[in-house]
Amino acid sequence: MSAPLFAKEGYDGVSIRDVAAATRLTPAALYYHFSDKDDLYLSVVIHEFRGKSTVLSNIIKGPEPPWERLEKFIEGLVNLTASDQNFTRLMQWVKLDSDEVRRHKLTEHVFSDLFVSVHDLVAELNSGHDAYMLAISIFGLITFPFELMTTRKFMPGYRPEHDKPAVIAKHVIDLLRSSLKKADGKTG
Amino acid sequence: MSAPLFAKEGYDGVSIRDVAAATRLTPAALYYHFSDKDDLYLSVVIHEFRGKSTVLSNIIKGPEPPWERLEKFIEGLVNLTASDQNFTRLMQWVKLDSDEVRRHKLTEHVFSDLFVSVHDLVAELNSGHDAYMLAISIFGLITFPFELMTTRKFMPGYRPEHDKPAVIAKHVIDLLRSSLKKADGKTG
DNA sequence: GTCTATAGTCAGATAGAC
């Protein structure tokens, strides 16, 4: 209910009174359910990510060859990111969080599982690239166009199709294919 | 003087009093030089980026073949990003800024010139990829490892060398080479 | 140009009635 608020304005930009208005409760009622603002914020953000990362992890653990699972994962994360703007912004706020304890807790719940899944998948590809770096690159390639969504519209060369999930996913896959995909007919 | 403050805590996380303490002025003195907090913030951030993007643009406009200039640009932006942590964080705050007018002004001064330079460079490569998407991908590949710096240390597979600029730059270049670089002996 | 002092508003958090 209040996730869009935190997604838009971040921790410092949202007051307990704002959350109270959005949930049609009073500040005092919120303090009955949460010990303080940090507790409320953590609960909201972690709840927002629950389920989403497990859906993507399941894609990654499918029966297909690694490259095909990677393609499906890329399409899945692009679609998720495109369909829920709060998702990307909440991740951005996590990365920027200036409170170390809070950022550590969020990282654990928000990034870890999915990162491990992608890391293990790209390791299977045997591409020669460092799996850790490669996993980070893939997340960067997928999320960066969405992180820039509100600013890149002013850049030269922009066309509305650059916002379409299918176009973004295809671009990422095309960019990675020649570096990562083993030749089709190759056998051990 | 107060750029590190805004880099760490963002617009909402830094008060006029904080800036006053950092500059050893009083809030009232700051209001003599700046009309309001927005004016102060914009001045600080834009000043922080001046010069930096022109240095990189000059690399891009060198005499070498396009792919070599792209390699040098990647190394240059990686080194800049690695040497000045404020740089990355201020860019992240710009992307997340919830005030549309402020974000528009910052985008103009912070992103535009460099984006245009990279866009035109990758267009020269004739790689077959959309130049606009490709420019965004390159910025994503370079900056994402630094945006995740504080959180990815907790991820499995992490080694300290993953923070080294040379390693990050090499990874990005290696990842892009087979997709973007024309065969060496090719002539028109 | 920089100061002290302060106006006016909003923040996080709590006490106590129901």
Next chain:
DNA sequence: GTCTATCTGACTATAGAC
């Protein structure tokens, strides 16, 4: 569990002395 009322402190911004 949720409310009204309120405490305490921090915030942006300004007035006016020097």
